Amino acid sequence: EAAQFLAPARSSLTKNSGMGGLFSCCFGGKFTDLEATATEWEIKCAQKWISAVIGPNGSKINELKFMTGAEITIDRTTADPVTIRITGDPKQVKAAREAVSAVIKDAENPDYEGAAGKKFRQEADAHAQRAERLAKEKDALFDAGDKAGGRAKLEEVKAAQRSMHEANAKAAKAIFENRNKGKGKMYMDFHGLRKTEAIDLLHTRLAELSGAKGDLELVPGAGKHSGGGGAVLKPAVVSLLKEKGLKFEEKTAGSLLVKLA
DSSP, X not given: OOOEEXXXXXXXXXXXXXXXXXXXXXXXXXXXXXXXXXXXXXEEEOGGGHHHHHOGGGHHHHHHHHHHOOEEEEETTOOSSEEEEEESSHHHHHHHHHHXXXXXXXXXXXXXXXXXXXXXXXXXXXXXXXXXXXXXXXXXXXXXXXXXHHHHHHHHHHHHHHHHHHHHHHHHHHHHHHHHTTSOTTEEEOTTOOHHHHHHHHHHHHHHTTTOOEEEEEEOOOSTTSGGGOOSHHXXXXXXXXXXXXXXXXXXXXXXEEEEX
């Protein structure tokens, strides 16, 4: 659901060429030289990613405006996709167009894992595949009446599974550090983690914060990347908080504030 770039509404080139109104500047997915002179631009963005462009309380869109000098507005009259309008001088419009597009791209395909997390996940997947292959070999040995060979192969299966669990544990640690480094004990972003990993980390953190006061911010996400089944982690986090009798409130669709007292 990548952003769709529309034609610039006005530019110095349109004036000189005698063409009026909107017209296409994109052919085969590539921009012509109109993008260098455009003073207005529109981007179509899927509704579910527009919050990334706006940011909490408008923080991201204000940052984009400040960094590029362009005026960036969200057309609230359009439903899905949403129209983002950019105006300014050509340099400002180009900078804003690239910045907004980068934000949308990151929202569509976020790198939650980081390099280390990705490496350990790949190792875990390789061990899982090996365990599956060995399990088939084990079954074949038992089916052939080779009990000794089957038992030996079973030990190989168990070893591969242990390696898989160890690699996944390393991945969870690396991913959590990638998302939370430098953010302190009162913040936990669970993006990139599996449900059991996130819940285990939350159990540990709540134990560490026993007796502490303040707001613990949890970011389980809104489930936008969870597929058609909807959010998986957020309901599990909410269930745990209720189980422990902790008071909390929804900060955004993907984050919660836990009131520690």
